[in-house]
Amino acid sequence: MSNVLEIRNLTKKFGDFIAVDNMSLAVREGEIFGFLGANGAGKSTTINMISSLLRNTKGEIILLGKNIAKSAKFAKSNIGVVPQDLAIYEDMTAYENVSFFAGLYGLRGAQLKERTVEALEFVGLGDKHKAYPKNFSGGMKRRLNIACAIAHRPKLIIMDEPTVGIDPQSRNYILNSVRKLNDMGCTIIYTSHYMEEVEEICTRIAIVDHGKIIAEGTKEQLKAIITDTKDIWIGIKSEDEIKVEPLKQIPGVASVRVEEHMVMINSKAEVNNLNLIIQQLIRDRAEIRSVEEQAPNLETVFLTLTGRNLRD
Amino acid sequence: MTTIHIAIKEIKQALRDRRTFLFMLAFPIVLILILGTALSNAFSGSIELGEMKVLYKDTGASPALGGYWDGFVKAVEGENVHFTPLGKDMNGQEEVKSDNYVAYVEIGDEGIRFYGSTRNTIEGNIVQGMLTTFAQRYNLVAATMKTDPVAAQAVLANASAPHDIVKETALQADKAPGSIDYYAVAMTTMIAMYGAMSASTLIRGERSRNTAIRLSAAPVSKAEIFVGKIIGSLFTNLACVLAVVLFSKYAFKADWGYHMGMVILVLLSEVLLAVAIGLGLSYLFKGETARSIVMIFTQLASFLGGAYFPIGQDESFMGWISDFSPLRWANVAINKIIYSNELGAALPAIGLNLIVAFAFLAIAIISMRRREAL
Numbered sequence A: 001m002s003n004v005l006e007i008r009n010l011t012k013k014f015g016d017f018i019a020v021d022n023m024s025l026a027v028r029e030g031e032i033f034g035f036l037g038a039n040g041a042g043k044s045t046t047i048n049m050i051s052s053l054l055r056n057t058k059g060e061i062i063l064l065g066k067n068i069a070k071s072a073k074f075a076k077s078n079i080g081v082v083p084q085d086l087a088i089y090e091d092m093t094a095y096e097n098v099s100f101f102a103g104l105y106g107l108r109g110a111q112l113k114e115r116t117v118e119a120l121e122f123v124g125l126g127d128k129h130k131a132y133p134k135n136f137s138g139g140m141k142r143r144l145n146i147a148c149a150i151a152h153r154p155k156l157i158i159m160d161e162p163t164v165g166i167d168p169q170s171r172n173y174i175l176n177s178v179r180k181l182n183d184m185g186c187t188i189i190y191t192s193h194y195m196e197e198v199e200e201i202c203t204r205i206a207i208v209d210h211g212k213i214i215a216e217g218t219k220e221q222l223k224a225i226i227t228d229t230k231d232i233w234i235g236i237k238s239e240d241e242i243k244v245e246p247l248k249q250i251p252g253v254a255s256v257r258v259e260e261h262m263v264m265i266n267s268k269a270e271v272n273n274l275n276l277i278i279q280q281l282i283r284d285r286a287e288i289r290s291v292e293e294q295a296p297n298l299e300t301v302f303l304t305l306t307g308r309n310l311r312d
Numbered sequence B: 001m002t003t004i005h006i007a008i009k010e011i012k013q014a015l016r017d018r019r020t021f022l023f024m025l026a027f028p029i030v031l032i033l034i035l036g037t038a039l040s041n042a043f044s045g046s047i048e049l050g051e052m053k054v055l056y057k058d059t060g061a062s063p064a065l066g067g068y069w070d071g072f073v074k075a076v077e078g079e080n081v082h083f084t085p086l087g088k089d090m091n092g093q094e095e096v097k098s099d100n101y102v103a104y105v106e107i108g109d110e111g112i113r114f115y116g117s118t119r120n121t122i123e124g125n126i127v128q129g130m131l132t133t134f135a136q137r138y139n140l141v142a143a144t145m146k147t148d149p150v151a152a153q154a155v156l157a158n159a160s161a162p163h164d165i166v167k168e169t170a171l172q173a174d175k176a177p178g179s180i181d182y183y184a185v186a187m188t189t190m191i192a193m194y195g196a197m198s199a200s201t202l203i204r205g206e207r208s209r210n211t212a213i214r215l216s217a218a219p220v221s222k223a224e225i226f227v228g229k230i231i232g233s234l235f236t237n238l239a240c241v242l243a244v245v246l247f248s249k250y251a252f253k254a255d256w257g258y259h260m261g262m263v264i265l266v267l268l269s270e271v272l273l274a275v276a277i278g279l280g281l282s283y284l285f286k287g288e289t290a291r292s293i294v295m296i297f298t299q300l301a302s303f304l305g306g307a308y309f310p311i312g313q314d315e316s317f318m319g320w321i322s323d324f325s326p327l328r329w330a331n332v333a334i335n336k337i338i339y340s341n342e343l344g345a346a347l348p349a350i351g352l353n354l355i356v357a358f359a360f361l362a363i364a365i366i367s368m369r370r371r372e373a374l
């Protein structure tokens, strides 16, 4: 498989602040490439450089074999950007929105009409041609936001958190659209705060932290990085009396999270400390209902590698 | 092509914006009506006059009259009125019809015959007024001559004061800007300047809606976006301006003179100026500040330019500072075109508008090129 996108030693500075730090990566044709990172990790900055919205300070970006600094028009024509923040005109109908943006890519006349209809159909807004986005739900606006980026049939679609703040139904619709676009031959770069989404649809994932890629691979490869920790989830009746500090003192325990009816503990794999943990919980008068040892998930991988949660 | 695509979208959005109709159409039309009728007494009708060319033919049938006529012609020449004897192959009435002369006069045995233009120009009226006065005095002299030669001398002495004749008739001229006429012009030039407000949001609006991201990510150059937006903005603003011109002309019978093309050229240059100022300021100042500054600028320019009430062009501070209002340039030029057919008056206004417009466009272009995104 050939590379659709290659990034070499990419750096972006805002004044003295380094937002993207000597980043290199390759996205292959047909991939859904996940970009995982906490707030401010540098995901949007990287994406903005790929889509020519920002100039890079150093390094190069190669799209379909051409350096985008030298063939900006070619690169722009082959990319579709779904911006993190909604970018649509509220005073233009859904149809006019898609048609206007597609027109910027040189589509005209019958072809423009056809592609506009197709894009709206694709995101499930086929019956909303004449509707104004100001009357749309959050999910519908997000879908229109996507339609505006795909009507010109780009080779590479970059989606910057396309599912922020929407209902589960729209989210499923969008995730399915992403898969469908991928089936149709589009390569996709997908950033999200939602670990489950990335885990569900991405074929390869890069974890970004402080402008650097700290891990990269399929989810299996990423999970394999952390053979040395385990997650213990303990269901309890009430979390009111649970004290976190004594739990953290138990040998091997790396982190403790208390949620509703649940205590989640990340611990070194080789230490057998389940007895101590349970004893402590009983001391805190917890009524234990279940104990589960979890296989590591991406959340744990992320936490282990970056030392912080994806969503704070 | 992409430029047109962008221009069309701009026009569509502007026409859908209720503010466009409110500020650019409803507001000025209502103001013309209200101010035009409420302040109708405030207008004295004193205006500047253009050159008045009169064609005449002395048949020689009445030497006495001919003599007086020559005296009259000499005396009046200094008052911007020029008399030309009818040439061999000329048809006096045709010359007037084709607007080469304000009037044609025949001096024959039965007295003076006057052919004025059917078009109601102020100069025509003045010339007609002067000639009427002259003829009345001549008749008076002729009549008095028979009975009282001494009195006739007195009348003649009076007649040699053409200053009075000109002043008298100018005051009586029925073609002076009435209040409706004044406000039709003033409101039109005012809304032409209002174009600055919508222009200030041309680029800023895209940024605040994040659509600037899509525009920058598309294979379209900044220049194409820029030009497309300016064309769209010029089009809608000029359309509104023309709508107000036509509405005031036909619904309020406001006087727009006989040189509509030239008036529209002045207005077009003013709309371009407004768009350039709005765009330039939106690059010079950030966010809401730009909006406020454009707002203050248009209001000040409107006030000083005489949009709400005429401001005298005297030595006072107000008179002096009003010269800095683009509305003033446009109003003066347009009124000269309408009331004294001075087409040349358009040139300084258009020239000034273009120069300032290009200065502001240059600011916008330079700042735009410096930015990474739009």
Ligand SMILES: Nc1ncnc2c1ncn2[C@@H]1O[C@H](COP(=O)(O)OP(=O)(O)OP(=O)(O)O)[C@@H](O)[C@H]1O
Pocket: A014, A017, A019, A037, A038, A039, A040, A041, A042, A043, A044, A045, A046, A084
């Ligand atoms: N124009 C700018 N000027 C200065 N700093 C900037 C600019 N844009 C981004 N940054 C900084 O660069 C860092 C990376 O920002 P970026 O938007 O790429 O993060 P992100 O990974 O997309 O985060 P999020 O998940 O919140 O979208 C942040 O610390 C941000 O404050």
Ligand SMILES: [Mg+2]
Pocket: A043, A044, A045, A084, A160
């Ligand atoms: Mg981001």
